[in-house]
Amino acid sequence: MTIDAPHIEHLNRILPEEPLLMMGAGPVPIPAPVAAANGIVINHLGDTMGRIIDQVKRMGRYIFQTESEWIVGVAGPGSAAMEMAVANLVWPGTKVVSICNGFFSTRLSEMAIRNGADVEIMQVADGEAADPAQVEAALKQHRPQVLTLVQGETSNTTCNQSLAEIAAIAKRYDCLVVVDAVCTLSTMPLLMDEWGIDAVITGGQKGLSSIPGVSLVAFSDQAWERVTNRPEPMRHWTLDATLATNFWHKNSYHYTAPVSGLLALHEAMRLVCEETLPKRFERHRASSIALQAGIEGLGLELYVKPEARLNSVVGIQLPSGLEATDVCAHISKHYRVEIAGSFGPPIVRIGQMGEQCRAHNLFRTLHAFGSTFKALGVAVDVPAGMAELENQLQNS
Numbered sequence: 001m002t003i004d005a006p007h008i009e010h011l012n013r014i015l016p017e018e019p020l021l022m023m024g025a026g027p028v029p030i031p032a033p034v035a036a037a038n039g040i041v042i043n044h045l046g047d048t049m050g051r052i053i054d055q056v057k058r059m060g061r062y063i064f065q066t067e068s069e070w071i072v073g074v075a076g077p078g079s080a081a082m083e084m085a086v087a088n089l090v091w092p093g094t095k096v097v098s099i100c101n102g103f104f105s106t107r108l109s110e111m112a113i114r115n116g117a118d119v120e121i122m123q124v125a126d127g128e129a130a131d132p133a134q135v136e137a138a139l140k141q142h143r144p145q146v147l148t149l150v151q152g153e154t155s156n157t158t159c160n161q162s163l164a165e166i167a168a169i170a171k172r173y174d175c176l177v178v179v180d181a182v183c184t185l186s187t188m189p190l191l192m193d194e195w196g197i198d199a200v201i202t203g204g205q206k207g208l209s210s211i212p213g214v215s216l217v218a219f220s221d222q223a224w225e226r227v228t229n230r231p232e233p234m235r236h237w238t239l240d241a242t243l244a245t246n247f248w249h250k251n252s253y254h255y256t257a258p259v260s261g262l263l264a265l266h267e268a269m270r271l272v273c274e275e276t277l278p279k280r281f282e283r284h285r286a287s288s289i290a291l292q293a294g295i296e297g298l299g300l301e302l303y304v305k306p307e308a309r310l311n312s313v314v315g316i317q318l319p320s321g322l323e324a325t326d327v328c329a330h331i332s333k334h335y336r337v338e339i340a341g342s343f344g345p346p347i348v349r350i351g352q353m354g355e356q357c358r359a360h361n362l363f364r365t366l367h368a369f370g371s372t373f374k375a376l377g378v379a380v381d382v383p384a385g386m387a388e389l390e391n392q393l394q395n396s
């Protein structure tokens, strides 16, 4: 018996003729030069790749704000970078305190548990930021070797705005600090060396506006010492950070690197360096604040109060009776704008990462968003929202 080929005419018409505007919680739109770089395949161990990796590390030192040479990549999602950081730094018996603000910070704690660590969870109420005094109490009580937390909790749009203070406290307790910056890196300040952070995790498809599937981890010298002095080898061969240095520091073979994705990441990072971090942070801040004002101008409420609010992903409270899936389906079908629902809280989320923070994307998104609510029977004031957005952008 042979199996016939599937009907190709159905397979090649999946992509819409007009692409959807990706305004959800990632992946985000990529600039044309990043897309072009992603269309190229080169020798994964040749001279060109050697230069690309050298530059990715050099640009990484700027974007992570570190002098550490221990920047390594991984062929995998942001979660693979999280796992690389956690699995290399912990082993059975390691004491870990995990600050859990939501879905992703809890994922870090789960990874530590699966790697045999003795994990204490410091649960933060939904929609709030971690309180440094509470962190200090947890460190004092449990004396962990490793603290894990997120800078921005994408799932419920909270931001641990006291990250620098928390890292400073952890230093006093001789504790390594692992920070998930997947949605925030290059969208808001994160000073790895100055704040004393020991591992920073990022993915491609959010703040950096590259593609999903190629991610980075930066380790401090102190973290690297722990990684290279493990009492037992890493159990995950592919995620072994010391093996990753074969490729990332010696131009030799660990596994076949995701060459196209690395070229895309290189281009995305080059664009960050060209824009410079201060200008990029300001573009993100001004764009997100304008969007937030526009949403409030519509007459809707933001989910998180300003002290704990994440700018990189904006959470909007749903009026009762409205389902996130209905809002997302309507705005996608009628306006070709993609936004995100949530994992838990009654919100929808609009991303403000990388290319999402452009005025033309804000106007299209806010108009589509307001019109969607109107169509679904919610009394929102679309002209007032649009005017508020315009005013905020003019003033920034």
Ligand SMILES: *Cc1c(COP(=O)(O)O)cnc(C)c1O
Pocket (backbone or CB within 6 Å): 026, 077, 078, 079, 080, 104, 150, 152, 153, 154, 180, 181, 182, 183, 203, 206, 212, 213
């Ligand atoms: C998206 C995200 C992740 C996971 O990234 P994947 O590429 O989906 O694995 C982890 N942490 C945060 C804060 C994120 O926003």
